[in-house]
Amino acid sequence: MKEEILIAGFGGQGVLSMGKILAYAGLMDNLEVTWMPSYGPEQRGGTANVTVILSDTAISSPVLDTFDTVVALNQQSLDKFENKVKPGGTLIYDPSGIHHLPTRTDITVVPVDAMQASIELKNSKTYNMILLGALLKLRPIVGTDAVLRGLKKTLPERHHHLLPLNEQALLKGMSLV
Numbered sequence: 223m224k225e226e227i228l229i230a231g232f233g234g235q236g237v238l239s240m241g242k243i244l245a246y247a248g249l250m251d252n253l254e255v256t257w258m259p260s261y262g263p264e265q266r267g268g269t270a271n272v273t274v275i276l277s278d279t280a281i282s283s284p285v286l287d288t289f290d291t292v293v294a295l296n297q298q299s300l301d302k303f304e305n306k307v308k309p310g311g312t313l314i315y316d317p318s319g320i321h322h323l324p325t326r327t328d329i330t331v332v333p334v335d336a337m338q339a340s341i342e343l344k345n346s347k348t349y350n351m352i353l354l355g356a357l358l359k360l361r362p363i364v365g366t367d368a369v370l371r372g373l374k375k376t377l378p379e380r381h382h383h384l385l386p387l388n389e390q391a392l393l394k395g396m397s398l399v
Contacts, residue, residue, distance in 0.1 A: 223278045225363045226286055230271035230303050231295025233261060236350030239376065240293075241272030244354065246372030247364040248276040256284035269298065276363050291361055293353055297321060312360055314353065332360060334398050340391070347384075348391035355395020366392060 227244070231237045238259050245257035254277045261270035273289075275281050288308045294300040294315040301322065307313050309328045317323075318337035336352040343352075351373075358366065366389075373388055 223276075223363070224281075225276045225291065225361060226289045227274045227276075227291045227293070227357075227361075228271060228286075228289045228303055228306065229274070229293040229295075230269075230299035232298070233270050235270075235295050236347070237270045237295065238272050240350040240354050241274045242376050243351075243369060243372045244274050244276070244357075244364070246375050247368040248274075248372075250368035250371045251364045253278060253364070254281050256281050258284045271299065271303075291357065293357060295353070300324065314356055314360065316353065330360075332356070332399055334395065336395065336398075339394050339398060343387070343391055343394065345387060345391075348387060348394075351388045351391035352395035352398070355392040355397075356399045357395075358392075359396040359399045366396075 229237050229241050241257055245255045248255040256275040258273045273286060288306050290308055291312045292303045292307045294303055297320055300315055304313060304324050304326060307329045312330045313324055314332045314334055316336045317333045324331045334353060334356040336349050339352045340346050340349040370389055374385060
């Protein structure tokens with residue numbers, strides 16, 4: 223098993239955090255893992271993406287041209303990375319703010335209205351966990367228990383009271399697909 227994933231959006235959407243949580247979850251499930259972030263100098267509002275590879279065998283390189291799964295959180299990322307999904311792969315996107323829909327027919331395209339779901343949960347910071355839940359429902363590469371352990375590892379202890387909300391967001395994302 224090997225899954226090559228790209229998550230892309232703009233700073234503040236939790237792109238890098240989502241990738242880091244997924245990488246930690248892979249470690250918790252005893253997988254080989256690479257996590258390679260890429261972002262502009264802006265902390266919030268600039269473009270950001272992260273490549274995560276999870277595998278049960280050694281990973282030869284973290285540098286990829288195509289991906290099994292792409293999660294695109296804004297129009298710019300969708301435009302840039304739709305053609306980077308391998309044929310037969312999966313493209314997940316949030317339709318909020320998307321004006322030009324994906325056009326590929328050789329991949330599985332899944333809209334996930336994570337923005338609306340985060341509003342329903344009354345916390346916009348659950349946005350990335352909702353999308354992570356959708357990703358894991360479609361591509362069950364790590365278990366939800368590993369994700370929750372990975373989240374606990376990445377969240378500062380002062381925010382551990384938010385773990386139940388994040389678990390709820392993860393399950394909400396799974397229910398959307």
